[in-house]
Amino acid sequence: MAVPKKRTSKSKSKSRKANWKRKAYISCQKSISLGKSATTGKSNSFVYLNQNSKDYTERKRKEQD
Numbered sequence: 001m002a003v004p005k006k007r008t009s010k011s012k013s014k015s016r017k018a019n020w021k022r023k024a025y026i027s028c029q030k031s032i033s034l035g036k037s038a039t040t041g042k043s044n045s046f047v048y049l050n051q052n053s054k055d056y057t058e059r060k061r062k063e064q065d
Contacts, residue, residue, distance in 0.1 A: 037043035 034043075034045075037045070
């Protein structure tokens, strides 16, 4: 079993922890931003089918047949 030979310094462990937290913060900000854009309807990365549109009703008819 692998065992470390020497103890990791506090600065190195704090640096790693800060990097881990920074990555988590960035991914959190991205997901919040994506959620906000999806709920406001201003997003260009999602395609919504309006239930009143012609395409939506035609697709539903094809699925039922």
